[in-house]
Amino acid sequence: MKSIIKIAALILFLLPVSASAQQFKHSKQVTVPVSGNCDMCAATIQKAGSAKQLSSVNWNKDTKIATITFDSSRTSADAVLKKIALAGYDNPSFRAPDDVYAALPGCCKYERAVAVQPAAQQHQMQDHKAHEQIQNQSLLQPVLNNYLAVKDALVQSDGAAVQQQAAALQKTLEGISMSSLGEKEHMAWMKVYEQLIAESKVMAAGKDVAKQRRVFMELSQHMYTLVQAMELTEPLYWQFCPMYNNGKGANWISKEKEIQNPYYGSQMLTCGRVAATIE
Amino acid sequence: MQKRHFWSGCLFVIILWSACSTWAQKVVRYDLYIQDTTVNFTGKAKRAIAVNGQIPMPDLHFTEGDTAEIWVHNQLKESTSLHWHGLFLPNKEDGVPYLTQMPIAPGTTHVYRFPLIQNGTHWYHSHSGLQEQIGMYGSFIIHKREGDKTVRKGIDDLPVMPVILSEWTDMKPENVHRMLHNANDWFALRKNAVQSYAEAAQEGKLGVKFGNEWKRMLAMDVSDVYYDKVLLNGQTELQFDQYNQQPLKAGDKVRLRISNGGASSYFWLRYAGGKITVVATDGNDIEPVDVDRLIIAVSETYDIVLTIPQEGLSYELLATTEDRTQSASMYIGNGIRQLISPLPRLRYFEGMKMMNDMMKMNGDMKDMGMNMSLNQMDMNMVMYPEVMHAGGKSQQMDHSAHEGHGEQPMAKKPGIVTLNYAMMKATAPTTLPDGPVRTLTFELTGNMNRYVWSLDNKVVSETDKILIRKGENLRLVIYNNSMMRHPMHLHGHDFRVLNGQGAYAPMKNVIDIMPMETDTLEFHANAEGDWFFHCHILYHMMSGMGRIFSYTPATPNPLLPEPKKALRMLYMDDRMPHFMAENDFASNGNDGMFMLQNTRWSLGTEWRLGYNSMHGYETETHLGRYIGRMQWLMPFVGFDWRYRKMGHHEVERNLFGQTNTKDNRAMLSLGVQYTLPMLVQFQAEVYQDGNLRLQLMREDIPLAKRLRMSFMVNTDKEYMAGLRYIIHRNFALSAHYDSDMGFGAGLTVSY
Structure with missing residues (x-):
């Protein structure tokens, strides 16, 4: 019984280590701030940025820092950050598409570093659309x-x-x-x-x-x-x-x-x- | 009175001539060194062709009125050529080997020299073999003269960048071409678009899949080839952040001169910073039109204007292949890169359902009276989740929405404006000069299963040149009766696209025609010589999808000393046979086949070689010719040889009571093969001894993504059933049961 507990403890101890210290052929590591709020964000960010034999991501919810480990011969930190942004999370390299951000769960709606300015032109576009709608409808x-x-x-x-x-x-x-x-x-x-x-x-x-x-x-x-x-x-x-x-x-x-x-x-x-x- | 007119006319001509000559005095020379190279886009080193050490070929810039002088130094081990796509030039400068010149031999230099009598965004590429696929494409920009009255403020004075789109595959293009002709579904597998029975069942579309195979269709995709990478100016990511050493800033507009130099890919263009303003196509100005997205057909060019909305951000222009498997990005502006959501995966079974509805049992398309034209109605839209089902919902939810009556009310989403040809309006009237009008009609035809692409069911080598006269106005009415879209390109001329804009019909030299569409084009015959008119999908062109317009009376081309011989060489392209071979190294014997096929003919041998004489050895060879557009029928002559040691006086008896010994039997035969619904091959064969054999067979039934089933049964009371699991382009694990040789398992190697 005791030995089982010991083994279990050992496994528990080893697991996070092996996960975080994943090694790649030409392994390289960078730390980058990535926006986000909660554990759910962490899961999404880590999943988006990780790929077998390519990259792994560990995002700290308190510091909002992502540690990205990747095979530098096959991918780049930027490529990983792009995937993270496409999952909805802004970072210094990429800003997530607005529709992807909007579809995030409520608890994950972090405050965005760069807000979209309501440009005069965008109003014009909306007017244009409204106009089109009336035309279509008729x-x-x-x-x-x-x-x-x-x-x-x-x-x-x-x-x-x-x-x-x-x-x-x-x-x-x-x-x-x-x-x-x-x-x-x-x-x-x-x-x-x-x-x-x-x-x-x-x-x-x-x-x-x-x-x-x-x-x-x-x-x-x-x-x-x-x-x-x-x-x-x-x-x-x-x-x-x-x-x-x-x-x-x-x-x-x-x-x-x-x-x-x-x-x-x-x-x-x-x-x-x-x-x-x-x- | 008459005399005065004459003199003023003369004066005018002299002024014009001197004016022209002052502009034309400028000769712009480029030297292009064409060399073999090795590239590494995917982690594997592969052969490519570089010009002046780069892919794509260098941007060539000129001003209207210049004379282009381009020295092509062929340092390859094979011949080459360069075609100036979209340019009006003397026929001998058009760069089509064996049609307008002899190929540029290895180690030699050829000089192209022609005056530039137009402006706009064009491009150039090799017209030899499949060289275009591996690097031989580049932008060809002709700027407007200063003070040209067509110069548009806010368009022609913007920061500008030429962008040429292309794709890369690690496979040799010759092999791509060969695999396409052999209906190999490896590309579909790579794209996750096999559309197997298991996948159909999962999506509740089993009936659709049955319907599709009943109509003798193979699973379709919007494009044929799987590519490893998509490139913008040879790169997967590009930044446009400054112009003339000035950083781009918020509010700035930029103009991109985009050419699609891809061999077979259409690209969706979408911009994270708002609307895309389209200002020109195929080198011709059009009235600016705002769209949310456009698809650029193979070999088309579009000039687009983009605005940078906000400081501190740069905005993604995303080019995505039509099949949505690959994309490349360009970022416009400075700062954090604002992304646009990728296009969601196509809903293949929706497309299959649509195809089933649109296809008649005889292989013709029916448009249900919709009079489709000019890309106004994209039938593939049923496959676009972003249009048919507003975003946010998961696949699962979509399914539940389909149950019950009708569809779930869609979330409110403003319509996506997609560019189509009807929206394009020339900036000046384009009416043709007076001349006799002649109408030519063409039907685009094809056969996906055998990858035969043609016009009116005839490939280039099966037809004569189409004779035209200088001064004629030719009207082309083109109907696409095939299942794929085709970008049809005319050399050396622009045509008007009759699109409802009256005198302001836009001028183009490529028009994309979708299945079931009919488009009408017209052009003024104002040149001399032979001009190619063809589908610009490289693998369709090489299969013979084209025609040659030939001005009569013919003018001799100094670059073609033996035009008849040269034409035969040109015809070689679509006459070329394609080879495939396969062998199953199984525990009970070797099963295999090889096949040589071209547009109409097929020569194939099958063998079944046991490991002992009780199991026997047999081979069957068939030489046949495919009949009809859909090529479902193939009469053939055959030769069979088989040896099988059997018991004393044992004879085999077939269903008709005819006997044979199979003991060292060599027979000639006559037969016919026909493709039945469900793609089952029916064969009836009569041997020289009067024996008759009927056989049903189907190979490659797509049970699951990687799992294929096959079966065979015939009146000699032979039968076979097998399964194959594909592990690689050339390898599969296989197991089968054969009435002669029993159960066997092994490895199938195919080429």
Whole structure:
């Protein structure tokens, strides 16, 4: 028993030594300050900077000093520091990308040595983006508007109005020029536009509300794919009626949070719930 | 009246001529010494070619109106040539061996001399064999004349640096080329892009993988070759911190003249300091356009303007290969280097799914009526996590998001603006001079499995030159019906890219055409001689993906005393056969094969040699020709020899009741091989004695990243099944069971 404890103690004693004094062929060691806060940071920093037979890093959370040991014939301190920065930790050689820093866990959000100045130009860029958003939005917005009109007509259980609005939707869909859409919208559009057109066509073919509702279920799913890719100015609600479709349930999109069920209309107007908010 | 016009015309001509001659008097001479060298980019010393002792070749600077005089001293043990990419010059200076000149022989000097009648960012490279891959590329910059009215304030007066992108592989390029032609998946293995069944199962994409193999596709990547390093001006890291001894500071703008001198890699360019302003392409000014990123196709050039936003930081310009396996960085400014996040790994199975949807069973691509053109719609986008799924989420979370209906609402992220050809607008009208218009249509075709790349399913050596007349306006309509993108380059001319900008269509000499895209180009035939038009991916060009435009009537080229003989030499490039061989040294015998293949022909021998006569010895040799664009069909003639000692009067009987003794049997045969869905090879073969043999076989089923399975079964009641575990480019551990020889395990050596 005693010998086991002795061996265990010996192992415990040896472990950190062998870890910290890892030797490489052309071993070289430097100490560099690396920003960070906690043990979690230490783990990330050490993992990022260590590679088999290449380099190892030991970061001290109290002094914020990293001891970097590396094979100078195969890598450099700078290369290791770059990996550390790409994991989110600023150092004298490299500053981490802002999005990587932003994704660090809360406890690891150390104070950055160099803050990004809000340059006038960056404002301009944002304005530019906002402007673009409005432009993008206007392209698929008519589709959404027509869809919502179809939905409203179904809420009223007015088959003739549905027919009219579905025809308008079909026309709008067919008028969309795919090449002018943004990347994300374009992808979504490609996935669903054929179905959307086919479905609106079917809905515009007759005045039978029951039939229209069955198609509307499919139409809504495809619209959902599309609106998720859109830049929206106001949130939309992905709503769910658990009863329709033989109890399997069906969804629709609405601008209002309050339920106005298009599948049953006045029969059970407020049956349903908000399944998701689309922003 | 007439007379006055004549005289004023004369006067004008004289003034013009004297003006020209004062500019043209300046001859700028460069001496280039081309030598073998040894480089060490990865820890291993490898052969490369250096010019004046450096890689890349030196930057050459000129001013429009100069005469370039470039003395090329070939100190290699092989011939060479230099092509001036994007330049308008006399045909004999174009530098294509066997087409515009004879190759520059070892130990000799060749002088290129031509007037420079344009400006902008261009580059130069060897057009001989695969020399471009191992160092023979460099920037060729022609500055605008002082006082040129096209000089743009805030662009042409900025601190500037030429940057040439390239890649390095430790493998010999000849070997790279050979492996590509043999559908070797070693590169995919290095890139972790094998896309095996096990990996598909892990990602829940088994159905996609089956669908892909059902359509007879091998796993695809966005690029073919794995490279060890990516280089900017020959280095993996570069700093641009001062200009004319003045340190760069916050607020400064810099201009980079970027050429892609890579042999087969496209590069994404992204900047940590904000937008990238693109101001020129292929040496032609365009209206500045701001983007978040751009992809630079092989052999394209772009001039970009970058701003340094803040003091105390220098900003990374990251060049990442399209497959995202390698990158190189350049830092602009002084201070701590601000990094940009690397591009996340491609989602290969999403790409595979997209490919399945886009490919018809007969190998044609279908674009689903999308009228794709001008890189406006990058189908590979389905593979880009940064676009399809806003960052921060782990792979695992993505999976769960895929379950249920539709996709998880994406985090709000402003769209990434990527440069495309429709965004480019020339700074002045580019309408062509009047002339008869002729339209030529081309279909880019290819076959990944056999690495055959062609136009209209014909390689250079299978076609005649395309005859054109001076004064014509040629309109090229090009449709890419292959699975890979191709940067198509025209020598000696710029073409207009018809992109919806009307009279201001941009001028380029390279256009990247993505799968399923159709692009329309037009150019004015204003030269003489023979001009190459080809895909600039080096290994595609060497496989014959190109055409020759030839001005008629032909003008003799003094550098080509025997043009017919020379043309035959040019055709050698794509006629060259590629060799592969393999042998499994197993406990129960030796199994192996060798193969010689080119664009259409295949000569192969397989052998199974037991260690005793009971196990037997057999070889099969087939000489066949691949038919059709997808090359699924191959009729062949064969010769079989087998010897197997069997019991007394023992005969083998096949499924059809035909008998054979296998006892010292030598047979000629006729047969046909066809690739079935799931990439299974079906073979039907009739021997001279009337025996028929049908066989199903598949090799290299990618079970897991390094594990391959193979099987064979035929109507002679022979069968075989085996497994291979790849440990190295040339070695694999193998085990198999064979109906003749039983179970065996060993080492497979392949070349």
